[in-house]
Amino acid sequence: MSPASLLLAWLTLATPPAGEPSDVPTPPPTRAPADVYALDDAAFVAQARRDLETLRQGTEGLRRLREEAFRSKALYRREQGVPYTPEEKQLLVSTWAAFFDCFLSTEVVRQRYWDFLKAPSLLQPKKHAWGFLLTHAALASELAQGLAFADLAGGQAQLNVLLDEPGPEYGLPARAFSRFKEKVVHVGTTTQLFTGDGYRATLNPVLAKAGILNEPGVPALLQAMKQDSQSARSRLLLRGPVLFAKAAADLTQESTARAVFPVQKTVAEWMGDTRVYRVGRPLISREQTLALLPRMAPGDVMVARQNWFLSNIGLPGFWPHAELYLGTAQELAQAFDADPEVKAWVATLPGHPETFTAHLARAFPAKWKEYNGQDAHGDPVRIIEAISEGVSFTGVEHGMHVDYLGVLRPRLSAVDKARAILRAFTFQGRPYDFNFDFFSDQTLVCTELVWKSYAPSKDMKGLDIPLVSVAGRRTLPANEIVRVFDAEYGKPDRQFDFVAFLDGRETQGDAVEANADAFRYTYRRMKWDIAQE
Incomplete structure (x- = not known):
């Protein structure tokens, strides 16, 4: 030929063959070429x-x-009369979801x-x-x-029924496996x-x-x-x-x-x-991100999403990314330097620094200088996040100017938040963990940075966010942070308070501020459903 x-x-x-007219609104003519x-x-x-x-x-x-699936071939080919255990079901569904x-x-x-x-x-x-x-x-x-x-x-009836069940937390719609086949x-x-x-x-x-x-x-x-x-x-x-x-x-x-x-x-x-x-134009406007800053505080945990910006491939769930909010150096000093518990803890550190920010400047001089600088967009650094370039200091344009953004505040003491930020500084500069290996500190993925920064220890209450198994590997999709928030919402011992949620609307080309009830549901949205209401 x-x-x-x-x-x-x-x-x-x-x-494509001709089909019924789409019910998605025609993009406005002012948009960039489609x-x-x-x-x-x-x-x-x-x-x-x-x-x-x-x-x-x-x-x-x-x-x-x-x-990995073929290494468990016997599990996939199990006879119809032998039911799966809960652990086996979790392995099968999480592997299929990934x-x-x-x-x-x-x-x-x-x-x-x-x-x-x-x-x-x-x-x-x-x-x-x-x-x-x-x-x-x-x-x-x-x-x-x-x-x-x-x-x-x-060809395995029991398995096909299991894989066809809807699993919103995994991003799996009903009959996904049958349609896939x-x-x-x-x-x-x-x-x-x-x-x-x-x-x-x-x-x-x-x-x-x-x-x-x-x-x-x-x-x-x-x-x-x-x-x-x-x-x-x-x-x-x-x-x-x-x-x-x-x-x-x-x-x-x-x-x-x-x-x-x-x-x-x-x-x-x-x-x-x-x-x-929307090349260069996320659903959330820059004005919306800047208006959010006065409500934020050092130590806040953010989850972020950009439609069709493919990150954390293989980790299912609507929310693909998590970040730690630091604020500016001035905001960091205002939050921690005068706190009595923080001052007492800092006094026990090497060199007996007077303040928390003085310790960061002395312990990490190069990192402190970078943190006090500006990002590529000319904005002050306010965020630390693990991205493909590694664990990096970034500003609002990179970390918050996205399509969907949720902000949560850990219900922890100032000294616990200061300890978490100190840990995050130690991780800054390390490579990105493309293997999602949570048991190594040499490389980190985005949720791993948040999880390890806030991990409980003998002198730190921290955040208890359990790892989950995805295809047999212990890891933490950002979706799990929102799931924990939802499960604990309204309880006296909850770990997070709600701060803000900017909810993108793909069909309208913008974002609106939504409440905690709307945010609680988001971890059950389909990862690939961009036509949000």
């Missing part, structure tokens, strides 16, 4: 590089979780770039090449790992794999012209795409007679031929467009 024929086949398969291919070359390449890293994390997560999360993060990338034909290879080689590589690599990984997982877990072998997307593989063989001149073959991560992407494609093709060929016997019905009845797994109605339109609509 010629390259032109392959492109025609891709275009035919990638065009298409990643409408970005200029520099902005497009910058976005593609970020999505390459997102894709790497998502596909590596899929491989790791598939391997797989689901990695799968959908990969699908976001696939759908963002699937219209690469909009960028002709002769006129826009960079966009064409990047777009094809990202969308096809995502598809190959989804099919390779998805088919393997479906083959392992499919159906869509992962959809005739449109599986045929795209074969078509795309054929087109890839003709694409070397375009890749060379685009100058991306030596881009960091691209050689590894090409190798992984080849391996995933081979794995997927072998499984698909075994399924061929069954799969393609349903081809006519699939192509005429389904309105989702482009989407391997549409999480909800209209998500195909939203997945690739939302971040492009």
Whole structure:
């Protein structure tokens, strides 16, 4: 088949059949272009590089979780008459939820770039090449790992019922597993794999012209795409007679031929467009973040979310990120330096400093200097958080100018909060923990920073936030912080007080302040549901 024929086949398969009109409001005409291919070359390449890293994390997560699942093969293949224990159920559901999360993060990338034909290879080689590589690599990984997982877990009635149960705290809608099994072998997307593989063989001149073959991560992407494609093709060929016997019905009845797994109605339109609509413009306004500052205090715990900004891939739940609010150095001094208990504790530290902030300045001179500076946006540093660059001091533009933001205040003494902030300072500068290993202090993930800063000890009451098992690994999704707040709400011994909640509204393109009752429910929202009321 010629390259032109392959492109025609891709275009035919990638065009969604006509469906019912969407009930999502049409974006206002004043918004930015609703298409990643409408970005200029520099902005497009910058976005593609970020999505390459997102894709790497998502596909590596899929491989790791598939391997972990196959190590428990006997559990997945258990006979119908032998029930699962509660611990076994938790392992199975959390593994599926983490797989689901990695799968959908990969699908976001696939759908963002699937219209690469909009960028002709002769006129826009960079966009064409990047777009094809990202969308096809995502598809190959989804099919390779998805088919393997479906083959392992499919056909077991007891297991299928369990995995189909709704689990909002995990981000799992009802019948998620059944729909996943159906869509992962959809005739449109599986045929795209074969078509795309054929087109890839003709694409070397375009890749060379685009100058991306030596881009960091691209050689590894090409190798992984080849391996995933081979794995997927072998499984698909075994399924061929069954799969393609349903081809006519699939192509005429389904309105989702482009989407391997549409999480909800209209998500195909939203997945690739939302971040492009709002490039550089979160739902929460800068004015809203600045207005919140007078109500905040050093030691507050924040949870944050940006729609389609993929972080903590593999940790299910609506809230993907947690941060520790420090305030400015002046606010830190006002909160702690005159407190009698804090002064008594500080006097026992090496050098017998007079104040808490004097101790921080003496113990961490380089960190203290950085903390007293400004962030890249010219704002004072007020936050410490674990991000991909490591445990970092940031300002409101990075830490609070997001789509959803919740603020909680630990019900602890000033000296306990000062101890937590001191611990956080010791962690500043350490690398980000992409493995979510809570039993090592050498690298930290966002919730790990908060959890370890406030961990109880013999001289500190701290916060008791239990770790949970996700795919057999002890960890702490940010969602758990909100779940604990909800479970303890109104009780005399609760650990948090509510401070504020800015609730993004994707359809209106803004955010509103909501109350504690609204915030309590958020941990049960679907992670991938961006059409919030």
